[in-house]
Amino acid sequence: MTSNTSHPPFHPADAQLSGRLAGRRVLVTGAASGIGRAIAELFLRAGAQVAALDLRRPADLPGEASRWLACEADITDPQAVERAVQQAADKFGGLDGLVNAAGIANTDWADAVSLQDWKRVIDVNLTGTFNVCRAALPALRAAGAATIVNLSSGQGLQPFKQRSAYAASKAGVIAFSKSIAMEWAPLVRVNTICPGAVDTPMVRGGYSADALRAQVGPRYALERIGEPQEIAMAALYLSSAESSFVTGIVLAVDGGRSYH
Numbered sequence: 001m002t003s004n005t006s007h008p009p010f011h012p013a014d015a016q017l018s019g020r021l022a023g024r025r026v027l028v029t030g031a032a033s034g035i036g037r038a039i040a041e042l043f044l045r046a047g048a049q050v051a052a053l054d055l056r057r058p059a060d061l062p063g064e065a066s067r068w069l070a071c072e073a074d075i076t077d078p079q080a081v082e083r084a085v086q087q088a089a090d091k092f093g094g095l096d097g098l099v100n101a102a103g104i105a106n107t108d109w110a111d112a113v114s115l116q117d118w119k120r121v122i123d124v125n126l127t128g129t130f131n132v133c134r135a136a137l138p139a140l141r142a143a144g145a146a147t148i149v150n151l152s153s154g155q156g157l158q159p160f161k162q163r164s165a166y167a168a169s170k171a172g173v174i175a176f177s178k179s180i181a182m183e184w185a186p187l188v189r190v191n192t193i194c195p196g197a198v199d200t201p202m203v204r205g206g207y208s209a210d211a212l213r214a215q216v217g218p219r220y221a222l223e224r225i226g227e228p229q230e231i232a233m234a235a236l237y238l239s240s241a242e243s244s245f246v247t248g249i250v251l252a253v254d255g256g257r258s259y260h
């Protein structure tokens, strides 16, 4: 699958990252693949220490092993999540940030989706996000000036057909995040990112290359899908002191799909 234009004129690879997350200790879920992986790698380049969590232990991250940790946990299992959070806090001496990027897709029609699949999507995308936020809260509060970034989706704002379970789970992430942004302020800021279509295994599994090309142009002002690093740059901003007066927002990073 390819996007229908070449690289954007300004690419995240060109960004000045040095020290932007210096001293930040961040747990990233879904860090074995796609957007979560890009976030883990970008945050390391920006000076953070990163705990990378996924269903299976994520591949080694670049750089000194003292600056990262790979954890294996299913976010639908609260005890496994608590163990992983503890492991990360023990290794780094605390936690300042959390990014919830683990998630699964579903493209069934609403009248055909099985109850089991419906429940699984809600369980991973919404309850899983809740499990990790709640497990990390004591460490985040103890750190102070902490951040949570939750990955919702453009589907949580303006759903397509064949996205009922996924869109419902992602709209839930938006409402949940706004609610805890109020509850957990001022020590913890909580923001949500709604990506448009991004070139990851999740999207490659849901569209044929032809369908992607045919659908993307009319939907996206920028006439292309995104790259994982472009979502990671937004997560960096929301996890750094650069966004110190920002909480409870829903940031669409979607090439202009949802604003019109």
Ligand SMILES: NC(=O)c1ccc[n+]([C@@H]2O[C@H](COP(=O)([O-])OP(=O)(O)OC[C@H]3O[C@@H](n4cnc5c(N)ncnc54)[C@H](O)[C@@H]3O)[C@@H](O)[C@H]2O)c1
Pocket (backbone or CB within 6 Å): 029, 030, 031, 032, 033, 034, 035, 036, 053, 054, 055, 056, 073, 074, 075, 076, 100, 101, 102, 103, 104, 105, 124, 128, 151, 152, 153, 154, 194, 195, 196, 197, 198, 199, 200, 201, 202, 203
């Ligand atoms: N790619 C897109 O176009 C797009 C658009 C909008 C939102 N999103 C959201 O961004 C996030 C990342 O998506 P992606 O495209 O990188 O997907 P991806 O499939 O490449 O990566 C998702 C990762 O989450 C992990 N995961 C799934 N279930 C898990 C569980 N129960 N416990 C722990 N880890 C689990 C997977 O193993 C995988 O490594 C997801 O929340 C997704 O819904 C993606």
